[in-house]
Amino acid sequence: MVAEDSNEKIRTFYDSLLALDRIALSRHLHQYVPASQPTRYVEEIVVPALEAIGKDWETGKISLAEVYMSSRIAEELIDSLFTTKHLVRREQPRLAVAALQDYHLLGKRMVATVLRSAGFKFEDYGQIELGELLSRMERDRIEIILISVLMLPSALKIRELRERLSRSGSRAKIIVGGAPFRFDAGLWREVGADAVGLFASDAPRLVEAMAEALAQQEKGDRA
């Protein structure tokens, strides 16, 4: 079973991802994927490996290019071996990912890859301006928005998003990430975000936490 020696399997998967060794990864997946529970393999092996890669980037052990290539290859493998039905969670909040203003889409793409690998379904708004983001969030009734930025002015624009969401009565949770938030630890609070992810692999954990917060809010409203 996956859980018994999962640390070793995570390590093997991690090493093969960083080596961009698609053959070893394919062999690994075919060898260990439980026929009846593919999502369990993803949760216990793939997501922890991507989390470890994200943390190793943050501490300078590996590079952003390795993080990006490994997450892209993980996504390819999962797409090839699992059906979408297996991977989509039955219950999840309505999610969207976006790159606000900036044309640099790497961060957003990495977040999307990690979420998809972890079985989340979401809207991908690509590069988007604030006005359109608000319209699409309203139209799609988005409950959690994950926003990636590269430039400081784009990060500061999130304050306006928060204010306009509040004025419209939306309770949507905002998760932010990107370079300005790494260089200024207090910036995410300043712009009114609900959480910050320092690396893309934080996304599934933060989405779970925000979903829980939304559920608690609803419970409070009912009481």
Next chain:
Amino acid sequence: MNSFERVMTTLDHREADRVPFFLLLTMHGARELGLSIREYFSSPDNVVEGQLRLRRKYRHDCYYGFWYAPLEVEAFGGDVIFLEDGPPNSGTPPVRHIEDIGRLTPPNIAQNRKLQHVLTAIARIREKSGNDAPILGVVMSPFSLPIMQLGFNIYIELLFEHPDLFDRLIAVNQEFCVNWANAQLEAGATAICYFDPVSSPTIVPREKYLKTGFQIAKNMLGSIHGACAIHLASGRTVPIIDDIVRSGAKVLGVSCDDDLRSVKRACEGRITILGNLNGIEMRRWKPTETEAKVKEAISIAGPGGGFILADNHGEIPWQVPDDVLMTISEAVHRFGRYPLAGTL
């Protein structure tokens, strides 16, 4: 000692009269002139006046010939998006498909109006300043420019999976980079700052860098007819400092993610450190905090020269207010006097 002499002394790894400091200001010139950022960069006269006023105001030790990051990609046909409150940003990448790399040619500097504006500004600053401070020209490295030419993710895929197209793109970029750097030196720039964030171990592994970014930098710095700084624009430097020294750079722009003590040990007597105040955080520093950050950096990296205080990214954000910049200047003038022991 004027700024020029002060900087040359520190580059020689000797102590000048005080630690030199570069406020790497671009957009702030627009604020001085009461112009929008777009208007400011529409004419070389504005940039000349902006740079002269900024140096008079803050008493720092250079003129900055840098306009905005997508200048070169604009010359390759890319879009530039002007913001009211931030640096002009690159828009949709000009190379839509990697197959288009085969048809890419270097821009003609003589016929490009915006590049000519930059050269005019450098020449006029040189004329008006009387060579009292170094004028920094700027190029984007051939290895880092593709982030804006293709988009970050496509470029990383190209780097790892399409070596032939990568080589072709780099060849075009190298031809342009050398010509652009030498044109700025001929116009009057004292030295060139070679921005190369992709070479940082933050972005690519060192093994990849040694086969790519390092070889390209060595080639470029050998062909540029003047002294060069290599700046990794907030990327970590420590694991590749020896390599950067070998590439021929005289100055290294270091990140606030780097431990300045480790940087000083690795650079001492070999390459001058430029950095490493956190430009993003600087926006909300209080005066005591600003003073403490300046004192800390000077006390670690200042002894023996080989240090220029600056921000860590190579461009101070628009949101950094005047009083923070003024406090940095006052702190350097007060605590940066050599010998340092008595002032810190």
